[in-house]
Amino acid sequence: MKKIFFRIFTVVIIILALVFIIRIYNDHKYKDTNTFKFPEYYKDVTDISLYPIDIDGVDVTYVDEGRMQGFRFVPKEKSHKGLVICFGGSDGGPNFETAKRLAEEGYETFALFMFGMKNQEQTLTKIPLEQFEDVISYINKNIKDNKPISVLGASKGAEYALNLASKYPEIDNLILMAPASYNFAGLDFKDYGSSWTYKGEELPYIDIKKSSLNSFFKNIIGPAIIKSPISFKETYNSAIEEDSTSQEKLIPIKDVKANILMIVGEDDLMWDSLAMANKIKEQTPNAKIYSYKGAGHIFAGNGILDLGKIRVATGGTAEGNEKAKSESRKTIYDFLKENHK
Numbered sequence: 001m002k003k004i005f006f007r008i009f010t011v012v013i014i015i016l017a018l019v020f021i022i023r024i025y026n027d028h029k030y031k032d033t034n035t036f037k038f039p040e041y042y043k044d045v046t047d048i049s050l051y052p053i054d055i056d057g058v059d060v061t062y063v064d065e066g067r068m069q070g071f072r073f074v075p076k077e078k079s080h081k082g083l084v085i086c087f088g089g090s091d092g093g094p095n096f097e098t099a100k101r102l103a104e105e106g107y108e109t110f111a112l113f114m115f116g117m118k119n120q121e122q123t124l125t126k127i128p129l130e131q132f133e134d135v136i137s138y139i140n141k142n143i144k145d146n147k148p149i150s151v152l153g154a155s156k157g158a159e160y161a162l163n164l165a166s167k168y169p170e171i172d173n174l175i176l177m178a179p180a181s182y183n184f185a186g187l188d189f190k191d192y193g194s195s196w197t198y199k200g201e202e203l204p205y206i207d208i209k210k211s212s213l214n215s216f217f218k219n220i221i222g223p224a225i226i227k228s229p230i231s232f233k234e235t236y237n238s239a240i241e242e243d244s245t246s247q248e249k250l251i252p253i254k255d256v257k258a259n260i261l262m263i264v265g266e267d268d269l270m271w272d273s274l275a276m277a278n279k280i281k282e283q284t285p286n287a288k289i290y291s292y293k294g295a296g297h298i299f300a301g302n303g304i305l306d307l308g309k310i311r312v313a314t315g316g317t318a319e320g321n322e323k324a325k326s327e328s329r330k331t332i333y334d335f336l337k338e339n340h341k
Helices: 002-029 096-104 129-142 156-167 213-226 233-242 273-283 318-339
Strands: 058-065 068-075 083-087 108-112 149-154 173-177 196-198 259-265 288-292 304-306 311-313
Touching (some): 058 096, 068 096, 068 129, 083 096, 083 156, 096 108, 129 156, 149 156, 149 318, 156 173, 156 196, 173 318, 259 273, 273 288
Parallel strands (some): 083 108, 083 149, 149 173, 173 259
Antiparallel strands (some): 058 068, 068 108, 304 311
16 A cells, blocks of 8 residues: 555656646746737726827827727828727727727727726626617717728627627628637636627527537646646637537628628637638628738737736747738728728
8 A cells, every 4th residue: 555655656746846847948938928019008908097198190088988988099180981999809908009000090990998997897708789889879979970880809809899790780891800700608707608798688609618628628727737828729619519509609690781801810729710700701701801821819929928827829920920910901901991981
């Protein structure tokens, strides 16, 4: 009995030592992963005092209108008709940089929060699509030149934007960056459920807790233990595969009239945005997909985000992401120019 115990104890010590050594190695290997600089407001995306609102040629104000919370950018020389409304991703940020850049190009834009602010859900779960009605109301009351309306969303913001277009015909154009074709679970595991609600009901969703255990341990738990980058792509894919009713969880867009542009990285390791873009195109054949080789989920850095406690694989190479960022911006500008004449 003592021999068995000693052997088990020895094996455990060896495993712990190996894990410790691998963690040190990975700390060294990935020490230069963030090859781009986060804006100051990423320290706390809900702290509006951190956003740089002093922009040459653009007047920036904060809009506090019920559930509509975010920034309005009005160019001193507006050169394009209508509005562009921007949403960020799962961090809750309002996609400020994109709205700012488009405003500098002469578009009147908004950078809006999906959650986390006054009068909104505080976490990414059960967000009511009806909060967009406060946006429509504000636009109708305060902006004369308010058509066409384009909505741009990134990642979870793209999932949100596609849902909005399925409910609100006021949206004329959609730009979806790293899109989702399904509704997925929210990311609050204490108040777990659908990411979205409509008329008081949760939208049917893919339950990411029901992904395969093998994928979960291989791509998330194991890498987290040894401090190598975790990847969510296979977890999302397996959750879809494990769901026998996954077709019912597709965002229903067959009747959406908005023009749709989708921007995807072919090496997206957060979720399979290229496959889901093709799913969207199956429902709306006129939708356009622009995909970029060597690019990941966010078109920035070398494909790995160091978030302190964990590292996340977003995909792509530094060169591929930089090229995709440059080329996709031109694609977006061309799409907006065509639809905001």
